Amino acid sequence: MAQVWLPSELQSYAGGQQIVEIEGSSVRQIVNNLDMAFPGLKECLYDPDMDQIVGSMAVIIDGETSQLGLLDKVDPASEVHFLPAIGGGASSKVIVIGIGPGDPDFITLKAKNILRNSDSVAGFTTVLSVVESFIPHENLIKLTYRNQEELLMQLAEDAKEGKRCVLCAWGDINFSASELIERIRNKVEEIELIPCVSSVQIAASRSGLKMEESIFITLHKRSEDDDLEELNHYLNEGNRNIILIPRPFDLMPQAIAKGLIANGQNSSKIVTVYQKLSMSDEVEWHGSLEELCNYDSEFSDLSIIVIEKAL
Numbered sequence: 001m002a003q004v005w006l007p008s009e010l011q012s013y014a015g016g017q018q019i020v021e022i023e024g025s026s027v028r029q030i031v032n033n034l035d036m037a038f039p040g041l042k043e044c045l046y047d048p049d050m051d052q053i054v055g056s057m058a059v060i061i062d063g064e065t066s067q068l069g070l071l072d073k074v075d076p077a078s079e080v081h082f083l084p085a086i087g088g089g090a091s092s093k094v095i096v097i098g099i100g101p102g103d104p105d106f107i108t109l110k111a112k113n114i115l116r117n118s119d120s121v122a123g124f125t126t127v128l129s130v131v132e133s134f135i136p137h138e139n140l141i142k143l144t145y146r147n148q149e150e151l152l153m154q155l156a157e158d159a160k161e162g163k164r165c166v167l168c169a170w171g172d173i174n175f176s177a178s179e180l181i182e183r184i185r186n187k188v189e190e191i192e193l194i195p196c197v198s199s200v201q202i203a204a205s206r207s208g209l210k211m212e213e214s215i216f217i218t219l220h221k222r223s224e225d226d227d228l229e230e231l232n233h234y235l236n237e238g239n240r241n242i243i244l245i246p247r248p249f250d251l252m253p254q255a256i257a258k259g260l261i262a263n264g265q266n267s268s269k270i271v272t273v274y275q276k277l278s279m280s281d282e283v284e285w286h287g288s289l290e291e292l293c294n295y296d297s298e299f300s301d302l303s304i305i306v307i308e309k310a311l
């Protein structure tokens, strides 16, 4: 059993004991078992809205400050100390949440709970439009490309004051959201990433493609020489489906089709363009590279191209 050290203000729950022996192989189990042994302790240690240890408490396991919180492992011989966090408050922390592809029903319950219980929620206007129906208006910080640095500083200041702060990104934060994540990472002591559903996953579901037979390419990131080089490479290889993110607005589907044909790809190759996936005005375009090249309407900036591998 692990040796658990309680801070003086919580020792009354355990009949005045400073050290108690508790079973559990993770911090979460230790907290739950502490509460079984000494009812009421969980309420002091655990924040159910955020599903984490309360911000005013630090957990030290065998001399190391816990980084994973409830998920951190505990050995039977471990010493676990619960200590009031230095300064009496949480370290400055911002939670970065992916809010899904547009339909609010794709926001996970975990993300919704965090958002509902936050004091400040920042994001670009389109991103916030997906969440603003369930967050008090005064909590929203609307970013624009021009003011983002300044407003993210404000969010970081809120976090330093102990407010619960969230930064929302589109889709899943693990797909092409690194620029925004880096902007907040260097302003606070800690960030936590909460993923949601990506537009890439929705595109795979719409087309019925297996992710394990597919590759994901984004053109958002500019390459030094030829933006279409990687795409051409995998098309030539032909053994993977390709899920492709175009680049608004200089490398949109028509320009991509044109570039591929110029690079020698077969102009009769069939591609699908999914626009505004999961939204009420979602549209799907299907045709050959040549037809795409000559298509004379604008595609939405929320578009994903799928090119299936040859059978």
Ligand SMILES: C[S@@+](CC[C@H](N)C(=O)[O-])C[C@H]1O[C@@H](n2cnc3c(N)ncnc32)[C@H](O)[C@@H]1O
Binding pocket: 100, 101, 102, 170, 171, 172, 173, 174, 175, 176, 177, 197, 198, 199, 200, 220, 245, 246, 248, 274, 275, 276, 277, 278, 279, 301, 302, 303, 304
């Ligand atoms: C910067 S990336 C962010 C991707 C996002 N993190 C995700 O997981 O979906 C933005 C691009 O994702 C694609 N995208 C995002 N949402 C979409 C949607 N609902 N329908 C189609 N494409 C979408 C578009 O190509 C858009 O330009």
